[in-house]
Amino acid sequence: MTDAYSPAGFEVTLSKRWYVKNGYTFDAYTKDGGYEALKQVLKLTPAEVIETVKKANLRGRGGAGFAAGMKWSFVPKESAKPKYLVVNADESEPGTYKDRYVLARDPHSMLEGAAIAAYAIGAHQIYIYARGEFGLPYRRLEAAIREAYAKGVFGDSCFGSGYKLDCQPHRGAGAYICGEETALLESLEGKIGRPRLKPPFPAVVGAFGGPTIINNVETLACVPLIFSRGVEWFLKMGSPNNGGPKLICISGHIARPGVYEVPNGYPCNKLLALAGGVWQGRTLKAVIPGGSSTPVLVPKPCKALAKPDAPEAEWPLETDVCLDFDNLKAAGSMFGSAGMMVLDDHTCMVRSLLTLANFYAHESCGQCTPCREGTSWVARILKRIEAGQGTEADLDTLAGAAKHMSGTTICPLADALAMPVESYLRKFKDEFVAHVRDKRCSYETYELSPAHNTFWEDTPE
Amino acid sequence: MARVLSQETVGEIEKLFSRYPTRLAVLGPAIHLTQKQLGHVSDAAANELAELLKIPPTRVKEMVSFYTMYYDRPVGRHVVRVCRNLSCQLRGADRLLAKAQETLGVQLGQTTSDGRVTLEHEECLAACGTGPALWVDGELKENLTDEKLVKLLKELP
Ligand SMILES: Cc1cc2nc3c(=O)[nH]c(=O)nc-3n(C[C@H](O)[C@H](O)[C@H](O)COP(=O)(O)O)c2cc1C
Ligand code: SF4
Numbered sequence: 007m008t009d010a011y012s013p014a015g016f017e018v019t020l021s022k023r024w025y026v027k028n029g030y031t032f033d034a035y036t037k038d039g040g041y042e043a044l045k046q047v048l049k050l051t052p053a054e055v056i057e058t059v060k061k062a063n064l065r066g067r068g069g070a071g072f073a074a075g076m077k078w079s080f081v082p083k084e085s086a087k088p089k090y091l092v093v094n095a096d097e098s099e100p101g102t103y104k105d106r107y108v109l110a111r112d113p114h115s116m117l118e119g120a121a122i123a124a125y126a127i128g129a130h131q132i133y134i135y136a137r138g139e140f141g142l143p144y145r146r147l148e149a150a151i152r153e154a155y156a157k158g159v160f161g162d163s164c165f166g167s168g169y170k171l172d173c174q175p176h177r178g179a180g181a182y183i184c185g186e187e188t189a190l191l192e193s194l195e196g197k198i199g200r201p202r203l204k205p206p207f208p209a210v211v212g213a214f215g216g217p218t219i220i221n222n223v224e225t226l227a228c229v230p231l232i233f234s235r236g237v238e239w240f241l242k243m244g245s246p247n248n249g250g251p252k253l254i255c256i257s258g259h260i261a262r263p264g265v266y267e268v269p270n271g272y273p274c275n276k277l278l279a280l281a282g283g284v285w286q287g288r289t290l291k292a293v294i295p296g297g298s299s300t301p302v303l304v305p306k307p308c309k310a311l312a313k314p315d316a317p318e319a320e321w322p323l324e325t326d327v328c329l330d331f332d333n334l335k336a337a338g339s340m341f342g343s344a345g346m347m348v349l350d351d352h353t354c355m356v357r358s359l360l361t362l363a364n365f366y367a368h369e370s371c372g373q374c375t376p377c378r379e380g381t382s383w384v385a386r387i388l389k390r391i392e393a394g395q396g397t398e399a400d401l402d403t404l405a406g407a408a409k410h411m412s413g414t415t416i417c418p419l420a421d422a423l424a425m426p427v428e429s430y431l432r433k434f435k436d437e438f439v440a441h442v443r444d445k446r447c448s449y450e451t452y453e454l455s456p457a458h459n460t461f462w463e464d465t466p467e
Numbered sequence: 468m469a470r471v472l473s474q475e476t477v478g479e480i481e482k483l484f485s486r487y488p489t490r491l492a493v494l495g496p497a498i499h500l501t502q503k504q505l506g507h508v509s510d511a512a513a514n515e516l517a518e519l520l521k522i523p524p525t526r527v528k529e530m531v532s533f534y535t536m537y538y539d540r541p542v543g544r545h546v547v548r549v550c551r552n553l554s555c556q557l558r559g560a561d562r563l564l565a566k567a568q569e570t571l572g573v574q575l576g577q578t579t580s581d582g583r584v585t586l587e588h589e590e591c592l593a594a595c596g597t598g599p600a601l602w603v604d605g606e607l608k609e610n611l612t613d614e615k616l617v618k619l620l621k622e623l624p
């Protein structure tokens with residue numbers, strides 16, 4: 007079963023225990039050598055740990071791709087206030103569902119990574135902020151933390167090293183914005199989720215006023231591998247500057263949706279083929295590569311991905327891009343949270359964009375005017391266009407509204423809508439124009455076609 | 468006046484105090500615990516929480532109105548949230564939402580007249596690969612079809 011969600015011959019590490027009975031337990035994890043990396047780390051100095059993670063160039067899997075070791079090094083060594091390690095398990099970016107698998111199927115890999123990170127920055131308290139809607143994954147997380155306390159990972163002396171380490175899970179309550187790291191901290195402190203102005207950055211002033219590192223679940227699950235497999239292994243696994251294994255979530259019009267584990271930099275077209283290709287034998291229209299906010303890619307030749315001076319006939323397609331932070335940036339998009347959505351040729355792009363606009367309008371925290379007003383304005387215009395009541399002028403207004411939303415707000419949520427608006431309008435202009443001209447949407451309501459992915463069906467408590 | 472928060476709920480909240488450097492940080496978990504007992508955060512419950520955490524009651528109110536999983540008024544015995552975001556929409560969530568409203572005889576945001584089910588929409592449940600998906604009373608239901616949905620809704624006690 008395992009090889010079905012990874013390339014043939016590729017040795018999976020992050021998803022290795024997902025398909026093993028009781029693979030989420032402490033015993034299963036330690037049988038695979040789990041927590042050995044932490045024991046090894048406790049014999050190093052924090053500076054050495056940070057240096058190792060820096061060398062491996064582990065880039066954050068939560069969205070921005072910022073180097074974890076670098077981020078850790080921003081934490082001041084001396085601090086009057088306690089330091090904190092906060093795990094971002096809020097997972098709410100549309101299209102993304104990998105962290106949920108890690109929490110429910112292999113929580114100890116993340117806990118070990120979190121313990122290593124906490125030791126590296128000198129934090130004695132870990133908070134794990136998980137989205138409130140998680141049921142089973144949250145119970146598995148709680149159980150794993152209890153096990154880790156019982157086995158001496160957490161408590162007054164981490165594996166007898168004398169290093170005190172506590173870990174507390176914390177449930178959110180349904181707010182997408184709390185995935186943004188500073189809104190998450192506000193929420194953790196018992197307040198409404200409003201992003202903070204930066205600077206100061208959380209590494210200096212974070213949770214409860216103390217220096218704080220916030221890392222994504224998958225980022226932390228990668229950390230033990232750097233120590234157990236070695237920096238070389240990690241660097242070699244991916245593409246240059248983008249090391250390590252990567253979980254990619256595929257959804258939408260694909261034959262076999264699921265979370266795939268691949269080496270970083272794996273080609274998008276190969277991944278689509280691995281996932282059975284576009285469903286029902288239909289044609290690929292577009293790929294949203296990294297979660298709802300990332301600009302859309304189309305199967306058209308892309309100069310930026312071609313070798314310099316290559317003739318147009320040899321340009322790869324945008325959707326042939328290698329999936330890593332740098333290549334997706336070159337292709338004009340982003341890797342984001344690796345929530346890949348596949349859209350077939352029956353998809354209405356106006357409707358898709360409207361769905362995203364409704365989402366961002368619903369989730370704006372409201373403290374910046376361009377975001378609060380802009381997101382709902384964009385949603386209103388798109389609703390008109392999709393309903394066949396839009397005008398030519400609406401198309402310009404739409405482009406203008408998106409432009410005014412970007413770069414003017416406290417957090418990137420406004421840009422997260424502005425970017426898709428810009429890319430959809432540019433790449434699918436004729437579809438928007440057709441809606442206005444024909445005064446209707448010519449696409450049908452989508453059929454109800456469940457994925458029939460059986461991953462969770464054999465999941466016992 | 469009689470207290471609305473049970474001894475048990477108060478005890479569970481107090482156990483959390485040592486886990487955070489401030490009492491305010493316990494507010495979120497405390498509201499979850501309150502709802503576990505009462506279903507929603509009534510004015511009386513908000514006041515008792517405020518007293519317990521030594522914060523103004525408006526802070527409790529503000530939290531409850533900001534987060535979608537906190538309720539300031541009674542909801543149905545069951546809360547059903549149907550995902551309407553893109554991955555699920557591509558798999559037919561629009562039809563599923565319509566079917567849910569038709570089956571229950573309510574619009575989104577409403578509760579059935581017998582107080583059995585409150586129907587809400589949800590923005591991505593992190594179940595995109597097993598969509599269309601919904602959330603009912605804390606658990607996910609995935610790979611939904613018309614039949615599965617209707618059966619599920621009808622069988623909620
Ligand atoms: C609107 C918004 C939502 C976000 N949601 C999440 C999320 O659900 N999970 C996550 O890990 N990061 C999310 N992020 C990114 C975090 O702010 C932060 O960059 C990340 O947790 C850092 O972890 P990493 O360096 O390990 O990637 C979000 C960012 C923004 C702007
Ligand atoms: S950009 Fe939007 S979500 Fe972010 S802080 Fe401003 S109003 Fe809130």
Ligand code: FES
Pocket residue numbers: 100101102550551552553554555556590591592593594595596598600
């Ligand atoms: S879009 Fe429905 S669960 Fe993600």
